[in-house]
Amino acid sequence: MKESDTSLLPRINVVSVDQRSLVVEVLGEWSSAIFCETAEPRWEGKNIQFDGAPRIIEVDCRGSFEIDTTGAAVLYAALSRVGTIGNLLPATPEQHEVLQRVFSVSGGEKELLRREGFITFVGSRTIIIAQQLVGVVALLGEVVSVCGKAARSPKRFRLSEVMTQLYSVCLMAVGVVSLVTFLIGVVVAYLFSLQAVRYGANIFVVDGVGQAMLRELSPILVAVVVAGRTGSAFTAQIGAMKMNEELDALEMLGLSTQAVVVVPRIIALAIAMPLLVFIGDLVGMVGAAAIAQVQLAITPSFFIDRFAKVIPLKAYLIGIGKAPIFGLVVGLIACSLGLSVERNAQSLGLRTTSTVVQSIVAVIVLNALFAVLCARAGW
Amino acid sequence: MVTPYNRAASEAPMPAISVTDLVTRIGAQTIHDRVTFSVQRGVVAAIIGSSGCGKSVLLRELVGLMQPTAGNISLLGSSVRELGGDELSKLRRRVGMLFQFGALFSALSVYENIALPLREFTCLSERVIREVVSVKSALAGFPIDSLSKRPSQLSGGMVKRAALARALALDPELLLLDEPTSGLDPITARRFDDLIATLSHTLGLSVLMVTHDLDSLFGITQQLVVLTNHRVAGSGSVREVAQIDDPWIREYFSTRSKLNSGAA
Numbered sequence: 148m149k150e151s152d153t154s155l156l157p158r159i160n161v162v163s164v165d166q167r168s169l170v171v172e173v174l175g176e177w178s179s180a181i182f183c184e185t186a187e188p189r190w191e192g193k194n195i196q197f198d199g200a201p202r203i204i205e206v207d208c209r210g211s212f213e214i215d216t217t218g219a220a221v222l223y224a225a226l227s228r229v230g231t232i233g234n235l236l237p238a239t240p241e242q243h244e245v246l247q248r249v250f251s252v253s254g255g256e257k258e259l260l261r262r263e264g265f266i267t268f269v270g271s272r273t274i275i276i277a278q279q280l281v282g283v284v285a286l287l288g289e290v291v292s293v294c295g296k297a298a299r300s301p302k303r304f305r306l307s308e309v310m311t312q313l314y315s316v317c318l319m320a321v322g323v324v325s326l327v328t329f330l331i332g333v334v335v336a337y338l339f340s341l342q343a344v345r346y347g348a349n350i351f352v353v354d355g356v357g358q359a360m361l362r363e364l365s366p367i368l369v370a371v372v373v374a375g376r377t378g379s380a381f382t383a384q385i386g387a388m389k390m391n392e393e394l395d396a397l398e399m400l401g402l403s404t405q406a407v408v409v410v411p412r413i414i415a416l417a418i419a420m421p422l423l424v425f426i427g428d429l430v431g432m433v434g435a436a437a438i439a440q441v442q443l444a445i446t447p448s449f450f451i452d453r454f455a456k457v458i459p460l461k462a463y464l465i466g467i468g469k470a471p472i473f474g475l476v477v478g479l480i481a482c483s484l485g486l487s488v489e490r491n492a493q494s495l496g497l498r499t500t501s502t503v504v505q506s507i508v509a510v511i512v513l514n515a516l517f518a519v520l521c522a523r524a525g526w
Numbered sequence: 527m528v529t530p531y532n533r534a535a536s537e538a539p540m541p542a543i544s545v546t547d548l549v550t551r552i553g554a555q556t557i558h559d560r561v562t563f564s565v566q567r568g569v570v571a572a573i574i575g576s577s578g579c580g581k582s583v584l585l586r587e588l589v590g591l592m593q594p595t596a597g598n599i600s601l602l603g604s605s606v607r608e609l610g611g612d613e614l615s616k617l618r619r620r621v622g623m624l625f626q627f628g629a630l631f632s633a634l635s636v637y638e639n640i641a642l643p644l645r646e647f648t649c650l651s652e653r654v655i656r657e658v659v660s661v662k663s664a665l666a667g668f669p670i671d672s673l674s675k676r677p678s679q680l681s682g683g684m685v686k687r688a689a690l691a692r693a694l695a696l697d698p699e700l701l702l703l704d705e706p707t708s709g710l711d712p713i714t715a716r717r718f719d720d721l722i723a724t725l726s727h728t729l730g731l732s733v734l735m736v737t738h739d740l741d742s743l744f745g746i747t748q749q750l751v752v753l754t755n756h757r758v759a760g761s762g763s764v765r766e767v768a769q770i771d772d773p774w775i776r777e778y779f780s781t782r783s784k785l786n787s788g789a790a
Contacts, residue, residue, distance in 0.1 A: 179648070179697035186649035215697040215729050216665060217658055221650065224657035241728040248724065252664030253657065490678035491632030 156185055157218070159225060161192035162207075169195065169202045169230055174210040177218025188225050195229050202230030208246065209238045219249035227254065279501075282483040289405045290413055290479070297406070305411050312415030316377050317422055323376065327368055328427035332360060332434025340442045349443040353450055356435040357458040361466045365427035367514055370473040373420065374506035378481035381412055382502040385485025386495045394486075404486070413478035420474030421467050428466065461526055469517055476513060477506040540603045542567045542700050542732035543588065548597035550583060557583055558594065559756040567699075570726050570733040570746050575753035576774065581736040582626065584753070585702050588734075589621055590614055602699055619647060622693035626704040628685035630677035636663070636688045637673040643695045658695075666691035667717055682709040690718070694725075701725075703735035707742055715739060719746045740781075752778075 160172040175181075177188075204226055208214065214222070226232055232250060237243035263271075297304040339352045385408060388394050394404050432454070439445040445453075484498040484505070544564040550557040557580040565571040573581050586592040588599055590606045599606045604617050630639050640659045644650060650658065660670050668687040677685060686706065693701060701722070707715035723746040725731045737743065743750065743764055750767045752759040752775055760770040768779050 179695075182648040182650055184649065187651065187654065216661060216694065216725075217644075217648075217697050220658040220661035221654055223661070224654045227657075244724065244728045248665070248728075249661050253661055489676075491676055493633035 155181070157181060157188040157211075157221070159188055159190050159222075160210075161190065161195055164193050164195050164202075166200045167202060168205070168233075170205045171207065171226070172210055173206060173208045173214075173222060176213045177211055177222060178213040178215045179217040181213075182217060182221060188221060190225075197228055200230070203233040204230045205234040205236075206232055207236040208242060209236055211238060211242075214242055214245055216245065216249055219246050220253060222246075223250055223253040279484065279487065279505075282487055283479050286405075286409065286479055286483040286486070290410055293403065293406045293410045294414075297410075303406070305407065308407070308411035309415050309418075312412050313419060315380075316373070316412075316415050317419035320373065320376060320419070320423060321426055324369055324372055324423050324427055325430045327372055328360075328365055328431040329434040331364055331368060332356065332431035333438050335359060335364065336435035336438040337442065340438060344443065349445065350453055352435070352439055352443060352445070353453040354457045357432065357454055358462055360431040360435065361428050361458065361462045363466070363514070363518075365431055366424050366466045366469045366473060367510065369420065369423045369427045369470070370477065370510040371507055373416070373423065373474065374477050374481075374510065375503050377416065377419075378477045378502045378506045379499045381478065381481035382485040382488070382499045383495065385409075385482060386488030386498055389486065389488050390490050390495065409482045409486075412482060413475060416474040416478040417471040418474075420470035424467055424470040428463065465517070465521060465526060469514065472513065473510050476509050480506050480509060540567075541565060541600070542569070542602060543571075543734060544598075544600040545584075545588070546598040546600075548584075548587070548599065549595045550580065550587065550592075551595045556756055558597075561597070561753070561756075561758055563751045563758050563761045565732060565734055565749060565751075567732050568726060568730045569748050570722060571735070571749040571751060572743055572747040573734065573736050573751045573753055574738065574743070574778065579753050580756070581753060582704055585623070585704055585734070585736060588702060589618055589623060619643075619696060620699045622696070622698035622701045624686070624689050624693045624701070624703045624706055626708075628677070628689035630685060630688055630692070632677050635674050635676055636668065636680070636691075639677070639688060640673075640692045640695055643692070647696060659691075662694050663688070663691040665721060666694060667714060667721070683711065683714055686710060687714075687718075697729065698731070700732045700734070703733065703737070705736055705738070707737060707739045712741070716741065716745070722746060 155176045157175040157177045158173075160174055162170040162172055164170075172192075174191075175188075206222075206226065223232070235243065235246060235250075237246060336352055336356045339355045340349070343349050343352050343355075385394075388408070394408070397404055397407055436445075436447050436450045439450050440447060481502045484502045488495050488498050541564040546562050548558050548561040561584070573584065575581050583592060587594045588601060588606065590609070593607070601617060602620055604613070606614070606617070609617060630636070631642070634642065637659055640662055641655050644655045644658055648655075659673070663670060663673060666687045668684065668691050672680070672684065677688070680688065686709065690706070703722075706722075707718055710718065719742050722731075722733055722735075726733055726746075735742070735747075747764060749762065750764050751761045752767055752770070752772070754772065754774045759772045759775060760767045767775065
């Protein structure tokens with residue numbers, strides 16, 4: 148079909164029209180192919196008012212060709228705006244069959260108009276968030292109950308599964324945790340040193356960086372890295388297992404999803420977090436000592452000496468003590484969202500993203516809570 | 527030919543599908559060994575063969591989703607193996623494919639699944655697309671009030687119907703069906719056959735399906751291609767094929783006669 152050749156284009160020619168009846172000729176080609184090049188069929192001949200008058204339409208299709216199911220549906224959509232289809236004059240018996248078949252199932256378009264309003268949107272999101280919160284708490288309960296059973300019969304404790312998880316959660320994370328804490332140690336020590344030099348208080352860099360790193364920075368940074376690295380992986384693994392009906396298969400074998408899939412992961416995370424935080428403390432202080440040497444001419448041995456003198460054990464213990472709780476929370480959020488994945492690709496992506504966001508927010512909120520508690524307790 | 531959709535070209539007496547000396551090897555395993563057959567336009571054809579004999583692979587090779595080791599495949603007059611990029615995409619738009627498990631896009635609703643090709647390739651307005659989608663889904667037997675559901679919320683039979691509606695969205699000239707009626711109840715399956723037969727009869731649609739549904743075979747197929755031992759054991763009308771002296775074919779059709787005598 149060429150652009151200039153309009154005789155092929157789908158057209159509706161109005162032969163006669165009044166309030167009760169309408170006679171139209173359907174002309175041109177009415178195939179899927181033609182609607183890839185032209186949008187709506189053109190109205191020709193006499194003018195019609197789209198006034199909703201109940202007209203009976205006589206449709207003469209003898210001047211048309213290639214009407215396929217798309218063409219027939221488009222024709223119906225056009226004609227249904229000006230009346231109801233009455234008499235039909237087809238070009239061939241085959242065409243009649245197509246038109247009859249399509250017209251008999253047409254008119255469903257109006258039922259498809261349903262939109263979500265703003266209030267429904269807010270409501271449904273609120274319900275989803277509430278459900279996720281309940282999910283996390285419920286999972287905590289189930290984890291505790293599984294652990295309780297395992298404590299009574301240690302044979303049911305899946306040590307090998309925990310070890311497998313520890314390998315990927317802890318050992319494989321050492322590199323990225325070291326990198327992040329080293330760089331933060333460097334940056335924080337540098338900023339401290341800029342201020343300290345002004346007051347001639349060079350040596351207090353050790354006090355400041357030591358306290359900040361051990362108590363706050365290292366646990367938070369490690370938790371953020373773990374949330375992004377491990378939490379998202381947990382959600383994706385469990386979600387994929389759920390989509391593949393693997394979890395259902397486990398249950399049908401008489402195994403508990405919580406015991407086999409969830410608890411080993413959460414325990415591994417709760418063990419891995421303090422270990423990683425310890426590495427973070429160590430590497431962060433190495434970074435700080437390096438900057439102290441370069442910027443403030445504090446030798447490493449003097450740095451260590453000062454560190455041992457001014458940093459109390461409780462700073463280290465508070466930091467390390469928060470770590471398993473952060474691990475537990477990240478693990479709970481990750482597993483609970485993984486279990487709530489639906490059987491479509493989009494929901495897997497959404498849940499994985501949510502895990503990272505929710506874990507990081509939860510860790511920071513918890514950390515603030517710990518800070519307040521410690522302050523109240525006078526630590 | 528000015529447009530890829532020119533139906534005038536389809537008047538020419540070239541077969542819808544023509545496969546010559548097709549060889550497929552995956553690793554050391556031979557799947558097809560010089561498979562040759564053709565399907566004329568407007569014909570409803572079926573491929574049968576034992577499970578794992580490469581029927582689905584054959585369908586995928588026909589549309590270029592898999593590359594055969596050797597041989598020639600001609601689809602609607604174009605040689606699939608020589609086409610690349612845009613040309614292949616244009617050819618594929620003229621072919622509807624119903625995958626064995628539907629392959630609906632899980633992130634989209636059924637409505638959006640069916641509307642996708644219409645939105646991408648036609649200039650129709652959203653209002654008209656809604657009408658077209660409702661017609662296609664009704665033709666395929668998919669209830670309109672379920673169009674807003676996600677594929678994950680559908681039963682197996684519903685997935686099949688939704689996938690058929692999507693395959694029919696652009697009124698293809700050739701329809702490839704991978705086990706279309708498996709998992710459907712007999713009533714829905716016969717309605718499905720009826721729809722395929724009507725489309726083929728009224729719009730000149732060519733159909734090639736992989737099926738084990740004997741009712742489909744006896745009801746609507748005009749041509750049967752039997753694939754056994756990596757080769758075509760026979761091709762022709764169901765009656766002709768049933769006469770062929772091949773152990774697998776004899777056994778295949780005897781399952782039906784046993785059923786019939788059991789019922790009588």
